[in-house]
Amino acid sequence: MRLHALLTAAALCAGPALAQEAPQNAHLEHLGHSGLGKPVDLRDPQHRRVAQALGQSRAAAAPAPKRTGSIKPGGRTSLNPRLVAERRGYKRVSSLVNFPAFFPGIGVVYVKPDTLPVGPFLSFDRKDRLVSTIYMLPLDQMNERKRFEAETGFQGARVDHTTMYFNEGHPGVDMPHYHYVLWHVSKKNEALVAK
Structure with missing residues (x-):
């Protein structure tokens, strides 16, 4: 009315x-x-919430279908980011060089081999959640004031904060370099890759 x-x-x-x-x-x-x-359609989670708010019984709503990823705005389901990375040509660093499958403080690391040594390297926690994108900038190239350009790891991935620190070298990037880390989680949630 x-x-x-x-x-x-x-x-x-x-x-x-x-x-x-x-x-x-x-x-x-x-x-x-x-x-x-x-x-x-009461199978749609948004419609189900509206129906519940209006006082309709939950029993009338059909069970929601199982989803393999998170729900993006608009109700679309996102895929597992690690699987998406693999489809885009990223390889687990531990399958390329002598590097741990899970590295404490960094996580499970993936890279496209043709982007070495700079990356981007994608870091996932043990549940395949994208935690950070890491660029490894060789010190000698930084001293030459070289400009670095690299593709984005996951375009549109939100960056919460960044860190940058020196590394003497490790398998895969054995020269001295800086890790430039774009964290996609809060400082508190960095603990997802602590152990």
């Missing part, structure tokens, strides 16, 4: 000619064409 009154008031404000030309139920036809008049 309120919707009808609001739409009628809006039509009158738009001008008397428009209000006279529009049929009595024109606003209802518009709702059907705009998609707002489509039936509610």
Whole structure:
């Protein structure tokens, strides 16, 4: 009833000619064409929340389908980021060189072999969550004031904070270099890769 009154008031404000030309139920036809008049699917989590807020029983809602990833805005399911990285050509560093499968403080590290030594290196926790993107900048190239350009690891991945620290060298990048780390988790959640 309120919707009808609001739409009628809006039509009158738009001008008397428009209000006279529009049929009595024109606003209802518009709702059907705009998609707002489509039936509610209670399997959709957003519709289920609205139904629950309106007091409909939870029993009426069908169980939600199982999802393999997180839900992005708009209700789309994201894939496991580690699997996405592998499909994009990233390899586990431990399969390329003598490097631990899980390195405390960094995590499970992936890289595209053709981007060595700079990277990006993608760091995951034990549950395949993307924790950080690491660039390894050789000290001799930094001393030459070389400009570094590298592709982004996961385009659009939110960066919470960054750290930069020196490393003497390790398998895969054996020369002295700096780790430039873009953390995709909070400082508190860095503990996801602590052990």
